[in-house]
Amino acid sequence: MPPEQDIPGTPIFGAAAAQRGYALNRMCFSLNDAANRARLLADEDGFCAEFGLNAEQRDAVRRRDVLALLRAGGNAYYLCKLAGTFGLNVQDIGAQQTGVSVEAFKAKLLQAGA
Amino acid sequence: MAVIVGGIGTSHVPAIGLAIAQGRQQEPYWKPFFDGYAGARDWLAMAKPDVVVVLYNDHGLNFFLDKMPTFAVGAASAYHTADEGWGLPVVAPFPGDPDLSWSLIESLAGEDFDLTTCQQMLVDHAFTIPLELLWPGDQRPVKTVPISINTVQHPLPSPQRCLRLGQAIGRAIVAYPKDVRVLVLATGGLSHQLEGERAGFINTAFDKLCMERLVDDPEFLAHHSVREFVALAGSQGVEFLMWLAMRGALGEQVHRVHGQYHVPISNTAAGLLVLEPFGARSTSAAA
Numbered sequence: 001m002p003p004e005q006d007i008p009g010t011p012i013f014g015a016a017a018a019q020r021g022y023a024l025n026r027m028c029f030s031l032n033d034a035a036n037r038a039r040l041l042a043d044e045d046g047f048c049a050e051f052g053l054n055a056e057q058r059d060a061v062r063r064r065d066v067l068a069l070l071r072a073g074g075n076a077y078y079l080c081k082l083a084g085t086f087g088l089n090v091q092d093i094g095a096q097q098t099g100v101s102v103e104a105f106k107a108k109l110l111q112a113g114a
Numbered sequence: 115m116a117v118i119v120g121g122i123g124t125s126h127v128p129a130i131g132l133a134i135a136q137g138r139q140q141e142p143y144w145k146p147f148f149d150g151y152a153g154a155r156d157w158l159a160m161a162k163p164d165v166v167v168v169l170y171n172d173h174g175l176n177f178f179l180d181k182m183p184t185f186a187v188g189a190a191s192a193y194h195t196a197d198e199g200w201g202l203p204v205v206a207p208f209p210g211d212p213d214l215s216w217s218l219i220e221s222l223a224g225e226d227f228d229l230t231t232c233q234q235m236l237v238d239h240a241f242t243i244p245l246e247l248l249w250p251g252d253q254r255p256v257k258t259v260p261i262s263i264n265t266v267q268h269p270l271p272s273p274q275r276c277l278r279l280g281q282a283i284g285r286a287i288v289a290y291p292k293d294v295r296v297l298v299l300a301t302g303g304l305s306h307q308l309e310g311e312r313a314g315f316i317n318t319a320f321d322k323l324c325m326e327r328l329v330d331d332p333e334f335l336a337h338h339s340v341r342e343f344v345a346l347a348g349s350q351g352v353e354f355l356m357w358l359a360m361r362g363a364l365g366e367q368v369h370r371v372h373g374q375y376h377v378p379i380s381n382t383a384a385g386l387l388v389l390e391p392f393g394a395r396s397t398s399a400a401a
Contacts, residue, residue, distance in 0.1 A: 007341070007344060007345045010309075010310045010344060010345075011309060012268055013266070022179060029178045029179075032175060032196065032199045034197060070310065076349065081174065085199065085200075090380055093313070094308070094313040097313045098311060109314055109380075
């Protein structure tokens with residue numbers, strides 16, 4: 001099986017993460033439904049328990065920590081639905097993962113096109 | 115007989131859909147990007163496709179990890195959108211063309227492509243936004259056939275396999291007995307990466323190489339591995355797989371009609387490329 005991360009800073013979502021992250025990703029997938037988004041925001045503990053998140057996943061959700069969510073098996077496309085439920089867009093999570101301010105992250109993107 | 119009028123590759127960033135919904139096309143951030151699509155619309159007005167085969171990747175609206183098809187072909191009379199979880203408005207359903215769908219399915223299966231066929235299939239922003247860019251407003255004069263390629267869960271199909279799929283799609287279309295004009299639309303890319311410490315990665319040199327070589331030497335690009343595409347274009351830059359399939363459908367030689375490369379849109383390098391098969395009529399008719 002190919003390595004999960006041999007490109008620096010670039011997790012590959014393959015067999016290992018897909019199995020490890022199944023419960024977390026299933027919860028994120030459920031957030032396509034507005035009623036589930038409301039339930040998560042109203043009772044985060046109960047909602048995470050319902051989907052069977054393990055302690056590492058539960059803690060990563062609690063801390064809104066995207067790198068930890070990825071380590072716990074989260075898939076980027078599904079995690080976007082969780083981030084969106086918490087009011088975070090892709091610039092917000094990009095800044096968080098790279099350890100810079102949102103403004104600095106946006107500036108770096110603009111610089112790429114300059 | 116059916117004819118392939120051309121192929122279009124375009125990015126499908128969700129933020130584009132929000133900008134359309136909010137009417138922000140003329141704002142300074144957005145104007146250069148949206149203005150680039152006028153050239154594609156001018157060409158469409160001449161090419162006049164009746165059906166669009168849309169090669170795209172689902173982002174967790176229709177497919178989950180319980181069942182993840184490598185190649186999924188829509189075979190419905192209409193394709194609905196739905197809430198994707200982060201604020202993009204639901205838009206009106208898109209008409210399908212089940213007869214062309216099943217003809218493609220028969221032909222592709224006959225060439226040993228193992229497909230998932232979908233008589234119900236929700237389509238996400240990767241399907242809707244490019245169609246909204248090419249035909250603004252609620253009315254568009256085309257039917258659609260969605261084909262989703264897995265870019266969610268590795269292993270993904272190889273670039274070589276996607277090019278071959280596209281070639282088989284091209285053969286299937288031109289063998290279709292009805293007189294319909296078909297556009298092959300690929301959505302995704304160009305370089306971008308949402309996750310990891312390398313989030314925000316953009317590689318303009320590689321994007322430009324891809325847009326150039328796709329025209330005249332797609333085999334060169336298809337010889338890259340998925341891993342090489344991820345390394346060079348970012349985790350989601352691998353969505354260029356769809357562009358390779360589109361190019362495959364157009365045959366040996368193509369003519370570049372129009373293109374744009376704009377960085378950034380949200381976290382993404384946005385590309386647009388309009389290609390016409392060599393000998394197609396719309397350009398010469400316009401001359």
